[in-house]
Amino acid sequence: DLLSVKPTVLKGVPGFWEQVARASRLVQDRELAILGGRTRVLCCGAGAISDEVADFFRGCRLSSGEPVQFLELYGGTECGNLACNRRLLNHVKWKLLPLEGVSCVAGDEEELVGEFVVKTGQMMFCGYHGRPSLTAEAFTPDGYYKTGDVVRLSSDPEGGTLVQVLGRAKSSIKLANGMWVHPETLEDMYRVAAGVGLIFVHGDAAHVHLVAVVDPEGSPSEEGLLAEFARLATAADRPRHERISGVVLAAVPFSQASGALNGTGKLVRRTLYRMHEQAIEEKLSALRLHAPLAHLEPRRSFAEQGGTSLDA
Numbered sequence: 001d002l003l004s005v006k007p008t009v010l011k012g013v014p015g016f017w018e019q020v021a022r023a024s025r026l027v028q029d030r031e032l033a034i035l036g037g038r039t040r041v042l043c044c045g046a047g048a049i050s051d052e053v054a055d056f057f058r059g060c061r062l063s064s065g066e067p068v069q070f071l072e073l074y075g076g077t078e079c080g081n082l083a084c085n086r087r088l089l090n091h092v093k094w095k096l097l098p099l100e101g102v103s104c105v106a107g108d109e110e111e112l113v114g115e116f117v118v119k120t121g122q123m124m125f126c127g128y129h130g131r132p133s134l135t136a137e138a139f140t141p142d143g144y145y146k147t148g149d150v151v152r153l154s155s156d157p158e159g160g161t162l163v164q165v166l167g168r169a170k171s172s173i174k175l176a177n178g179m180w181v182h183p184e185t186l187e188d189m190y191r192v193a194a195g196v197g198l199i200f201v202h203g204d205a206a207h208v209h210l211v212a213v214v215d216p217e218g219s220p221s222e223e224g225l226l227a228e229f230a231r232l233a234t235a236a237d238r239p240r241h242e243r244i245s246g247v248v249l250a251a252v253p254f255s256q257a258s259g260a261l262n263g264t265g266k267l268v269r270r271t272l273y274r275m276h277e278q279a280i281e282e283k284l285s286a287l288r289l290h291a292p293l294a295h296l297e298p299r300r301s302f303a304e305q306g307g308t309s310l311d312a
Contacts, residue, residue, distance in 0.1 A: 002035050006035075006038045007036060007039055008038050009041040010035060011043040013044070013045065013046045014047045014053075015198070015265050018050075018191065020035065021056045021057065024060075025056070030061065031060065032062065037063060040066055040068055041069045041071065044071065045074070045075075050191070053192065054072060058070050074165065078138070078145055079145050081123070082118060082120070087161070087163075088153075088161045088163050090160075095144055096115065096116065096151075097114050097146075098115075099115060099150065099169070111153065111154045112152070112154075115146065115149070115150055116147045117140055117144035117145060118144060118147060119143065120145075125145075148168055149165050149169070150182055151165050152166055167182025167185050168182075171183060171184065171269055173205075175205065176205060176208045177208045177241065179239075181201075181203055181241060183200075183201040183202070183269075187201050189232055190229050193225065195214075195224060196214055196217060197253075199213070199214050199215070200214075200267055200269070202273060204284075206284075207287070209246060209288075210241075210243070210245055210246075211246040211284060211287075212248070213248045213250055213280065220249075222249065225247045229243065230244075245287050246283040248276055252275070
């Protein structure tokens with residue numbers, strides 16, 4: 001019971017901090033009394049968290065006036081800590097592996113995109129016990145550990161390198177129009193929408209649209225969720241191919257018992273797709289015939305928003 005323990009330091013996964021932020025906002029609690037009122041250091045790991053939630057906690061102060069520190073930690077069991085608050089730690093040596101159809105230079109010449117591989121010295125693991133083939137797959141020929149993450153690296157104005165995790169290399173999606181989508185990044189953004197408990201974003205090479213399977217909070221409508229998603233996407237200036245075109249409301253809550261979540265609370269993507277395959281495919285087929293135009297922005301060109309001659 002947090003109210004009786006009153007921790008001064010607390011660690012949690014993104015889903016936990018999203019629930020705390022949501023509950024704190026409801027009662028206008030900026031002193032984090034919900035956590036016991038003494039928690040001055042909050043640590044988030046095991047996944048990315050939205051800027052909106054992180055900024056909420058960084059704006060909190062305890063009743064004593066002491067500011068709250070919110071630390072976003074990035075790393076892995078095999079390689080140890082890699083970054084704090086998106087700044088790479090000094091001991092990390094890194095390289096980027098190119099992705100099919102994606103330039104390593106992203107827009108600004110100071111930004112690089114690719115699959116992140118690292119060396120962390122004494123923090124590195126030696127391999128998986130009794131599984132030599134799996135160990136060999138985990139490393140590049142020159143000894144860098146493959147994190148499996150697709151990241152964007154940029155220069156930190158204060159010195160060093162900033163890292164933004166875009167998604168997992170194995171779950172990145174190339175749509176029918178040739179555009180790449182990193183579903184984890186979009187799930188982080190859309191998860192804060194009103195009416196959303198958890199969200200699974202699906203797309204594939206046969207379609208140009210994205211469908212979201214939503215484990216709802218309350219009783220939201222599909223139309224209301226689409227409007228919320230459009231609002232968030234517009235606020236974040238997301239291109240057309242990263243916008244949600246269809247919604248499926250999950251009949252069964254996402255949970256470890258159903259196989260939808262793993263032991264750390266992350267989505268099990270294959271299981272979620274199998275559970276909702278029929279509804280997803282029906283939604284994608286309907287979108288192909290009757291694609292919504294409401295989310296197109298008249299001031300931007302069709303091509304800028306991910307449109308192609310196939311869409312037209």
